[in-house]
Amino acid sequence: xxxxxxxxxxxxxxxxxxxxxxxxxxxxxxxxxxxxxxxxxxxxxxxxxxxxxxxxxxxxxxxxxxxxxxxxxxxxxxxxxxxxxxxxxxxxxxxxxxxxxxxxxxxxxxxxxxxxxxxxxxxxxxxxxxxxxxxxxxxxxxxxxxxxxxxxxxxxxxxxxxxxxxxxxxxxxxxxxxxxxxxxxxxxxxxxxxxxxxxxxxxxxxxxxxxxxxxxxxxxxxxxxxxxxxxxxxxxxxxxxxxxxxxxxxxxxxxxxxxxxxxxxxxxxxxxxxxxxxxxxxxxxxxxxxxxxxxxxxxxxxxxxxxxxxxxxxxxxxxxxxxxxxxxxxxxxxxxxxxxxxxxxxxxxxxxxxxxxxxxxxxxxxxxxxxxxxxxxxxxxxxxxxxxxxxxxxxxxxxxxxxxxxxxxxxxxxxxxxxxxxxxxxxxxxxxxxxxxxxxxxxxxxxxxxxxxxxxxxxxxxxxxxxxxxxxxxxxxxxxxxxxxxxxxxxxxxxxxxxxxxxxxxxxxxxxxxxxxxxxxxxxxxxxxxxxxxxxxxxxxxxxxxxxxxxxxxxxxxxxxxxxxxxxxxxxxxxxxxxxxxxxxxxxxxxxxxxxxxxxxxxxxxxxxxxxxxxxxxxxxxxxxxxxxxxxxxxxxxxxxxxxxxxxxx
Amino acid sequence: xxxxxxxxxxxxxxxxxxxxxxxxxxxxxxxxxxxxxxxxxxxxxxxxxxxxxxxxxxxxxxxxxxxxxxxxxxxxxxxxxxxxxxxxxxxxxxxxxxxxxxxxxxxxxxxxxxxxxxxxxxxxxxxxxxxxx
Numbered sequence: 168x169x170x171x172x173x174x175x176x177x178x179x180x181x182x183x184x185x186x187x188x189x190x191x192x193x194x195x196x197x198x199x200x201x202x203x204x205x206x207x208x209x210x211x212x213x214x215x216x217x218x219x220x221x222x223x224x225x226x227x228x229x230x231x232x233x234x235x236x237x238x239x240x241x242x243x244x245x246x247x248x249x250x251x252x253x254x255x256x257x258x259x260x261x262x263x264x265x266x267x268x269x270x271x272x273x274x275x276x277x278x279x280x281x282x283x284x285x286x287x288x289x290x291x292x293x294x295x296x297x298x299x300x301x302x303x304x305x306x307x308x309x310x311x312x313x314x315x316x317x318x319x320x321x322x323x324x325x326x327x328x329x330x331x332x333x334x335x336x337x338x339x340x341x342x343x344x345x346x347x348x349x350x351x352x353x354x355x356x357x358x359x360x361x362x363x364x365x366x367x368x369x370x371x372x373x374x375x376x377x378x379x380x381x382x383x384x385x386x387x388x389x390x391x392x393x394x395x396x397x398x399x400x401x402x403x404x405x406x407x408x409x410x411x412x413x414x415x416x417x418x419x420x421x422x423x424x425x426x427x428x429x430x431x432x433x434x435x436x437x438x439x440x441x442x443x444x445x446x447x448x449x450x451x452x453x454x455x456x457x458x459x460x461x462x463x464x465x466x467x468x469x470x471x472x473x474x475x476x477x478x479x480x481x482x483x484x485x486x487x488x489x490x491x492x493x494x495x496x497x498x499x500x501x502x503x504x505x506x507x508x509x510x511x512x513x514x515x516x517x518x519x520x521x522x523x524x525x526x527x528x529x530x531x532x533x534x535x536x537x538x539x540x541x542x543x544x545x546x547x548x549x550x551x552x553x554x555x556x557x558x559x560x561x562x563x564x565x566x567x568x569x570x571x572x573x574x575x576x577x578x579x580x581x582x583x584x585x586x587x588x589x590x591x592x593x594x595x596x597x598x599x600x601x602x603x604x605x606x607x608x609x610x611x612x613x614x615x616x617x618x619x620x621x622x623x624x625x626x627x628x629x630x631x632x633x634x635x636x637x638x639x640x641x642x643x644x645x646x647x648x649x650x651x652x653x654x655x656x657x658x659x660x661x662x663x664x665x666x667x668x669x670x671x672x673x674x675x676x677x678x679x680x681x682x683x684x685x686x687x688x689x690x691x692x693x694x695x696x697x698x699x700x701x702x703x704x705x706x707x708x709x710x711x712x713x714x715x716x717x718x719x720x721x722x723x724x725x726x727x728x729x730x731x732x733x734x735x736x737x738x739x740x741x742x743x744x745x746x747x748x749x750x751x752x753x754x755x756x757x758x759x760x761x762x763x764x765x766x767x768x769x770x771x772x773x774x775x776x777x778x779x780x781x782x783x784x785x786x787x788x789x790x791x792x793x794x795x796x797x798x799x800x801x802x803x804x805x806x807x808x809x810x811x812x813x814x815x816x817x
Numbered sequence: 818x819x820x821x822x823x824x825x826x827x828x829x830x831x832x833x834x835x836x837x838x839x840x841x842x843x844x845x846x847x848x849x850x851x852x853x854x855x856x857x858x859x860x861x862x863x864x865x866x867x868x869x870x871x872x873x874x875x876x877x878x879x880x881x882x883x884x885x886x887x888x889x890x891x892x893x894x895x896x897x898x899x900x901x902x903x904x905x906x907x908x909x910x911x912x913x914x915x916x917x918x919x920x921x922x923x924x925x926x927x928x929x930x931x932x933x934x935x936x937x938x939x940x941x942x943x944x945x946x947x948x949x950x
Contacts, residue, residue: 272827272831276827279820279823281819281820281823282820283820285819287819287821288819288820288821289820290821291819291820291821291823291824291825292820292824294824295820295823295824295827295828298828674886674898675886675898675927675929676884676886676929676950677884677885677886677898677899677900677908677929678900678908732927733927734886734888734926734927735925735926735927738926739889739890739926742888742889742896742926743888744888744889744896744898744910746898
């Protein structure tokens with residue numbers, strides 16, 4: 168089914184693209200006067216009538232297949248009710264209807280037998296056909312991957328429209344130009360040669376602009392749809408994009424040869440000289456057009472695959488480059504610096520070789536050598552091991568429940584070698600910065616497959632995927648808790664680095680909320696308390712709640728010892744009006760207890776979701792509410808808040 | 818008719834038709850949306866007024882139902898952390914007037930409760946009935 172869908176969609180896209188380019192090329196070349204050129208004009212119009220029918224026919228087949236896929240029943244493709252539902256009740260269906268309405272209008276317009284001998288009539292006829300074809304092609308973006316991007320849908324669609332229409336102008340124009348050059352390079356086409364040369368020159372100039380637009384819009388599209396190198400190399404969508412670039416490269420080489428070598432040769436006034444060059448240009452342009460049609464196959468396949476940013480990347484290489492090694496080994500920093508400087512010198516030499524003719528070969532050779540040596544010196548130290556799951560996205564979020572589950576699994580399966588705190592010797596220290604900096608997907612691979620040479624068994628067969636990710640969330644907290652030891656009661660301005668694990672705020676049977684509900688809105692003072700030690704402190708917080716609330720702080724109290732009577736146990740004088748978690752305390756205490764253990768602890772989480780200050784100790788050793796207030800006011804003064812932390816560990 | 822005139826008429830028809838059609842359809846859809854919201858609010862209000870209908874009820878008095886957890890009790894006041902009360906308040910902690918001082922006798926701090934409110938607006942809504950959730 169997928170192959171059929173791809174074939175049909177390619178036929179549809181190609182015919183729409185060719186329609187746009189055909190009329191663009193006709194307008195660019197201008198009203199033909201010579202007999203051969205007029206014959207080319209008529210051939211193109213006849214061909215475009217056929218293209219409209221191919222576009223509409225393939226469009227209808229495409230709709231029927233999509234209906235079957237949409238309904239998940241092959242027979243639905245032949246049921247008028249299902250098809251009308253797919254057309255009238257879905258957004259892609261509405262877009263399909265609008266596009267095919269335009270194609271129908273174009274077909275009617277092209278079917279009209281009118282006299283276009285007069286220049287303005289000819290321009291109006293070709294211009295109108297171009298406008299209708301371009302609009303039908305551009306509307307494809309309204310139901311493409313770009314239309315699903317939020318926020319910034321309008322911008323993404325505008326970029327996609329530019330890319331699509333640009334492709335139409337360029338690819339369709341190439342085919343039309345190849346036909347003109349072919350006709351003019353024949354023996355009986357001499358009358359059209361000046362016209363063809365002029366058309367080729369005009370197209371060359373226009374194609375350069377269109378290609379620049381295509382590259383810019385393509386880069387923007389790739390940034391929006393692919394987002395990362397991992398997604399580019401590790402997903403079907405990303406690999407199709409790489410294949411597209413692979414096909415684009417020879418096209419650009421051909422275009423450069425055409426522009427710099429063959430087009431100037433067409434300047435010769437004599438007919439025989441021009442003809443031989445024209446034949447070569449015909450062959451090159453034809454080849455360029457054929458490659459461009461292959462490019463459209465890849466573009467159609469990309470449209471039918473999940474965008475890379477939504478797909479799970481499978482890293483294809485056994486290594487990746489990482490700058491982390493520079494942090495751990497200072498000698499590497501010098502090596503990388505030396506390598507980068509050598510490579511820069513090499514690049515300068517290469518640029519000089521391109522600009523200056525004198526001693527070009529030795530300069531070019533030394534430039535290449537410097538780049539190669541620079542890469543050898545600077546890049547190889549950055550190579551670290553990588554696995555297929557290196558960029559895999561964790562199943563559970565960085566949530567207290569997952570961390571607590573991971574803690575239990577860790578104690579059962581891992582603590583024996585790694586120690587209860589994760590400090591299990593030089594090779595097994597899970598709190599060390601190198602372990603903390605490893606990608607979560609790498610740790611997932613190592614847990615799943617083990618490290619036989621170090622005696623670590625594989626847990627892939629013993630623990631389910633979600634449970635392995637729970638352990639990774641816990642390992643992340645082990646490292647974070649080690650770093651959090653430096654975090655005290657004073658907020659350090661503009662230094663947010665410790666992401667607060669999310670947790671569920673369940674107060675009685677009310678619909679539960681979450682820490683992340685406060686993101687971008689309020690700070691949270693998370694209070695882990697024990698009664699009766701914390702009673703005085705809780706009373707003080709209850710009295711200060713109004714003031715703290717006004718300056719943007721929500722207090723969330725979590726009793727360390729779970730109790731369904733938690734709210735009642737806090738008493739009524741003064742009344743405690745902030746949320747007191749009555750369900751799921753164990754998870755929050757397990758996760759946040761790693762940062763601040765004890766009978767009483769208070770953790771200040773900023774609006775973005777980072778832990779900014781920790782007060783550890785018993786209830787009596789806590790600061791006055793005014794001290795907390797002072798830290799909150801400091802945070803309120805922060806000018807550039809950091810971005811929200813990711814919901815998943817990396 | 819020359820082709821350039823055909824193209825011109827076609828484009829003008831297309832642009833004007835599209836513009837008028839969109840504007841007309843858009844305005845109509847917007848007006849229908851507003852009417853629908855107003856009708857729904859009216860129906861909800863009438864339902865609340867019918868629920869509040871009793872001898873001696875004030876004009877425009879409505880009844881709302883809510884669920885929450887008791888946070889503090891006073892003879893004239895109940896402080897409740899509640900879910901959204903449709904047509905009155907979002908989910909939050911609110912202090913409500915108690916219609917009767919005896920209401921607090923059946924509840925304790927921390928109790929999950931269902932409660933009924935009566936009044937004309939949020940500011941004069943009073944808890945008239947309470948039961949365990």
